[in-house]
Amino acid sequence: MSTPVLSTKGLTRDFGPFRAVDGVSLDIRPGTITGLIGPNGAGKTTFFNLISGALKPSAGQVLLNGQDITGLPPEALFGKGLARTFQIPRPFRRMSLLENVMLAPQGQRGETVLGALFSRAAVRAEEARLRDKAMGILEFMTLGKLADHPAGQISGGQMKLLELARALMGDPAVILLDEPAAGVNPSLTRVLIERIEELNRRGTTFFIIEHDMDFVMRHCDPVIALAEGKVVFEGTAAEAQTNPLLLDAYLGAAE
Numbered sequence: 468m469s470t471p472v473l474s475t476k477g478l479t480r481d482f483g484p485f486r487a488v489d490g491v492s493l494d495i496r497p498g499t500i501t502g503l504i505g506p507n508g509a510g511k512t513t514f515f516n517l518i519s520g521a522l523k524p525s526a527g528q529v530l531l532n533g534q535d536i537t538g539l540p541p542e543a544l545f546g547k548g549l550a551r552t553f554q555i556p557r558p559f560r561r562m563s564l565l566e567n568v569m570l571a572p573q574g575q576r577g578e579t580v581l582g583a584l585f586s587r588a589a590v591r592a593e594e595a596r597l598r599d600k601a602m603g604i605l606e607f608m609t610l611g612k613l614a615d616h617p618a619g620q621i622s623g624g625q626m627k628l629l630e631l632a633r634a635l636m637g638d639p640a641v642i643l644l645d646e647p648a649a650g651v652n653p654s655l656t657r658v659l660i661e662r663i664e665e666l667n668r669r670g671t672t673f674f675i676i677e678h679d680m681d682f683v684m685r686h687c688d689p690v691i692a693l694a695e696g697k698v699v700f701e702g703t704a705a706e707a708q709t710n711p712l713l714l715d716a717y718l719g720a721a722e
């Protein structure tokens with residue numbers, strides 16, 4: 468078996484007396500599109516927040532390519548190749564799409580104190596490089612024509628594409644997506660899925676929270692299920708559909 472690109476060991480998070488994530492240990496294999504499912508309140512988003520540095524764990528560890536990244540802030544993780552998108556995207560609404568993508572956190576010379584020591588020509592060259600890279604990514608995400616549009620004026624589905632575009636500025640090895648298909652119309656969902664699969668073919672690993680079981684069955688392998696903060700299932704999507712524990716814990720509501 469290949470070395471996991473991302474691992475958690477006993478990852479735990481308490482909110483007062485309530486344990487939202489309860490000793491989760493799992494491995495994400497490189498090159499997979501791994502799905503994370505579970506009922507409302509199972510702890511999925513909290514688990515993503517712990518991995519991506521948005522929340523500090525009460526106990527446990529997160530490893531990226533074997534390196535301990537527990538508790539590092541999101542910007543530091545972005546630089547290490549771990550990116551995350553949100554259930555509800557939050558672009559800078561008055562800035563253009565291009566500016567939003569260019570502003571994705573990364574060691575941007577022009578904005579650092581050190582940057583003041585570089586020549587203005589070097590700063591301009593760096594900005595031109597970022598602009599070209601951001602434009603290429605927007606085109607890849609089918610948003611090229613909207614590059615100069617204010618981000619506050621695009622649809623919710625386009626905002627999800629923009630979120631992924633921002634994530635791509637860090638050349639991430641692993642991307643965490645929180646409900647990418649929620650509230651997105653079918654044609655934009657298709658674009659999103661095609662891009663995820665294209666990036667995956669090029670080697671990017673995805674870890675995706677998704678409630679839409681059709682999406683999970685078609686695109687995710689393996690699938691991990693959380694219930695009450697614990698892993699209750701790990702296997703293929705087909706196994707997930709027939710697992711009795713899962714039917715009780717999660718899919719039972721559909722019966």
Ligand SMILES: Nc1ncnc2c1ncn2[C@@H]1O[C@H](COP(=O)(O)OP(=O)(O)OP(=O)(O)O)[C@@H](O)[C@H]1O
Nearest residue numbers: 482485486487505506507508509510511512513514
């Ligand atoms: N900041 C917080 N303070 C207190 N409790 C919290 C906090 N964040 C989450 N919780 C609780 O932790 C539990 C897990 O929430 P979480 O949002 O991680 O679940 P989820 O599986 O992502 O649910 P959903 O599918 O509805 O998004 C819930 O009971 C929630 O109320």
